[in-house]
Amino acid sequence: MKRKIFNIFLVLMSMLTIFLFSSENATSSTKTSKSVAKEVISIVIKDEKKVDKIVDKDFVVIRKLAHLTEYFLLGFLLINVWADGKKDITVKYIVVAVLIACLYAGSDEYHQTMIAGRAGQIVDVGIDTFGAFLGSLVYYILFKIFKKRNKSINNT
Numbered sequence: 001m002k003r004k005i006f007n008i009f010l011v012l013m014s015m016l017t018i019f020l021f022s023s024e025n026a027t028s029s030t031k032t033s034k035s036v037a038k039e040v041i042s043i044v045i046k047d048e049k050k051v052d053k054i055v056d057k058d059f060v061v062i063r064k065l066a067h068l069t070e071y072f073l074l075g076f077l078l079i080n081v082w083a084d085g086k087k088d089i090t091v092k093y094i095v096v097a098v099l100i101a102c103l104y105a106g107s108d109e110y111h112q113t114m115i116a117g118r119a120g121q122i123v124d125v126g127i128d129t130f131g132a133f134l135g136s137l138v139y140y141i142l143f144k145i146f147k148k149r150n151k152s153i154n155n156t
Contacts, residue, residue: 007081014074015104021070022108026117037062067124068131074101075135089143094136101132 024032037055045051055062078097083089105128109120 011077022112067127071128071131072135075132076139079136079139097136098133102129
């Protein structure tokens, strides 16, 4: 039971993080996105001028990847709430996780319409939903791989 509560807590923290990012006005959001992007890219590319150029040139793509990544994590965490402790899971777990994430993405985009300089975009709901699908699909695949692996270890 404690584990289930912790898993729900992780989902709520993921949702809170998304909400807080969405609560920033346009100027703050752009500044935060660029700062995070620069930190991530500088892990691979050490030349600060090249990093700045990449961030400025590909900023829209970077923002969309951020959406995908946030919701990938949310999808992964959502399916984990129901799958944790189960002997097997089905595709319905993916469907439920993606549906919840899609509804949250829609509410998040609506929320952004109330923030100065921000706008809700249906395209972002689609990107978010796809990210949640990928996250829950990865969880599902890993679950099946580890289940098969554990079954073969226990049979030897």
